Amino acid sequence: MKTLLHICCAPCSIACIESLRAEGIEPTGFWYNPNIHPMTEYKMRKNTLVEYAKTIGLRLEIENEYGLRRFIEGIYPDFDHRCGFCYRLRMEETARFAAENGFDSFLTTLLISPYQNHELLIRTGREAAKKYQVEFLYRDFRPVFRQGQEKARELGLYLQKYCGCVFSEEDRYRKRPKKPKPPCGE
Ligand code: SF4
Secondary structure (H helix, E strand, O other): OOOOEEEEHHHHHHHHHHHHOOOOOOOOOEEOOOOOOOHHHHHHHHHHHHHHHHHOOOOOEEEOOOOOHHHHHHHOOOOOHHHHHHHHHHHHHHHHHHHHHOOEEEHHHHOOOOOOOOHHHHHHHHHHEEEEEEEOOOOHHHHHHHHOOOOOOOHHOOOOOOOOHHHHHHHHHOOOOOOOOOOOOO
């Protein structure tokens, strides 16, 4: 099966790739994350993934458009409900790329994070699959989340401190609610 794995960051990708390989699936990684701000952070996460991919022999496809304006336009003006658009933008781009480049299926490393809206991710993935006529290969990677993060620390990979968008960066410094939403990669 030819599978495209959308990757939000290198640390989250570790256990997802290991799990898929254990199943006999060799994924191709796909970088498309216009949600990450500022650009220095975007470059840091992207470069970390590029370097990590080399060490594990992972094929990588990079969407070179940064996409800042597309992201901001999409979340405006309902900034507090931005994650739905953020998921859709990335899932649809992954599904489109998969369909146009001969992949049978796609999925995302966001499925590993216990801090993301897992049900919404599944729904969004299925909708994108229907739109582009390519299978959404659902996997619940959450049980191996900690394991992957531990490995990222051992490898000395860059670990981000917030999910990605400027609002999640702001949240870092706000008074913490009872159940804060940490970065997708932690
Ligand atoms: S908090 Fe994370 S998932 Fe939500 S919009 Fe920001 S970057 Fe996207």
